[in-house]
Amino acid sequence: MIKLTIVAGARPNFMKIAPLIHQLQKKQEEGKAISFRLVHTGQHYDKNLSDTFFEELKIPKPDANLMVGGGTQAEQTAGIMIGFEKELAENPSDLVIVVGDVTSTMACSIVAKKANVKVAHIEAGIRSFDLTMPEEINRMVTDSITDYFFTTSSYANENLKKAGIEDDCIFFVGNIMIDSLVKNLERIEKPSFFDELQTSDKKYLVLTMHRPANVDNKENLERYLDNITSFAKDFTIVFPIHPRTKPIVEAIGKHYPNLEIVEPQPYLKFIYLLKNAAGVITDSGGITEEATYLHIPCITLRENTERPETCVLGSNVLVGNDFKALEENIKKITENNWKKVQIPELWDGQTANRIVDILFDLPL
Template identity: 40%
Template sequence: MTRRVLTVVGARPQFVKAAAVSRAIRETDGLTEVMVHTGQHFDADMSDIFFDELDIPAPAHRLEIHGGGHGEMTGRMLGAIEPVLIAEKPDWVIVYGDTNSTLAGALAAAKLHIPIAHVEAGLRSFNRRMPEEVNRVLTDHISSLHLCPTRAAIDSLAREGIRDGVHHVGDVMYDATLFATGRAEKASNILDQLKVEHKKYGVATVHRPDNTDSPERLRFVIDYLRKQAATQPIVFPLHPRTRQTAERLGIAFDGLTMTGPVGYLDMAKLLHGASAVFTDSGGLQKEAYFHRVPCVTMRDETEWTETVDHGWNRLWKGPDFVVRRDIDEYGDGRAAFRIAELLKR
């Protein structure tokens, strides 16, 4: 019997994770996939380029929902996803990470009694002010299959009473990094375009509402990056929300090497050649480790505590790096195939 899997994605990090799992689904007998793109990230540089570069099948459904507050966006997505689920009749709904698309997809499935598989289940920052934290906690509590990247994630679920359907599969971002790095070395000329030299520049990204919604906080972040740029160039791919806020507040980016959003292959090339990463992104903290580049997280907490414990990451206002060690729990690059086998079983 063929099992029908419906995947809900909407934001840039989800495209990367879904690319790895989609490839595994296509190579697993007995599974077929339908993809739904909510439209949360709708800019071509934040969306379409990822489908092209990472060999992701074109979404069967594009909902084109973006903008508005968190509640409004999530509600519109919920209303649009429900009729798709009724029409497609999937055996599983897969959701990724912690965005509004994640929660909307999970809620729509739960109300129709369709089992949910949550990729990156169990992550916790323990900061309920973050919309992402609320999304991931609620999604975990209505999911049937919890696909955890780390043992710490399993422990977090157990503390909340979630023990059934919990699996340590490894990190699909590692799968994606292995796939993309070889392609990026051949296809990307981003270093030449930006006139930066291998291991002689840093990479920065800023997009979290905690950093972009407060004028004082955003000014502090940009000042911090300018100080880092005093010792080496800092390449700063600018998220559309960060750009809009900075323009409204009159915040300049003097001294930083600015660029628009970059594709996944260009980012893989940038990360591989960087000497340091400065970010508020969850995914980029891990990707920095995959490329063995030290990372400074411009937040007051992180979901990926093992990157700090193993010396590859630190919080910008916290202690310095500890002695570096390899992290063994992200897996061997086969997390996506473990997920496909679990869905099949």
């Protein structure tokens, strides 16, 4: 019997673990000797950013919730490590599976390795090469101690090889978050507020902002909002506001006539907004992948990306804080003049199948 421990901690993780769990459940129904425990670290503690994803994506309730909650990077990391060390001691595992690049990913990898438990990292090898991003440090630390690397792109493969990772530990399987997107496209739901907006399909933009560099400084965030609302003045801008961003926007205290601030959206409702938008302006990495698959124009408010395939092949364009480039690209969206989009290799909805097949062949 192979015993797995699957770790999830924050919103992006849930879309990545759902297809994996569904595929593992299928193998169990076929009589395969494999079991898993789902551990939720509680890193995201807002219900709209956490609980609803288990319900929507048909993920079983976690076997354990470490309930770490908020705090500084160090406080969260320490809390997760203390809780996960106890979890792993009480429930031995052959392999700990971590996904993405959140604090939980790094913290649980360290605990597992110190307990002499092997680690598999789904979405390994992606790099922004920007050490001001907490996520980049999480990626680097996790991949430095990981045993098995499941990658989304050739870029990720090359990053790992340059770091000295042996080829037989790297598995190019595709993008597991696209599995969730493909499976749920027919289930997306119109948000209750949508019909009240003074807009229609392809006549609005979606805006998301949560990165510290963009939102923690009040003047910086205000400048972004001033320019975005001005450049897209003929479009409604739907802004599902992250808990981190909300108090800063409230402190700015401005009313923008074409900016509709709404609560964080459950997955199925957010994908509805994204799929029917003229475009999206974001500082998220995952949204650039979803937008690429859906062929939705995407402007990223960052100087770099750990997902270069979304720019080279996909629908993504980096503008950072270059407001001239922001204006030019918003104009391209509003004039329906975006670049041609290709979906990257193996972003086909079958990544979880490939991962689970490989798990049975690993020397655990």
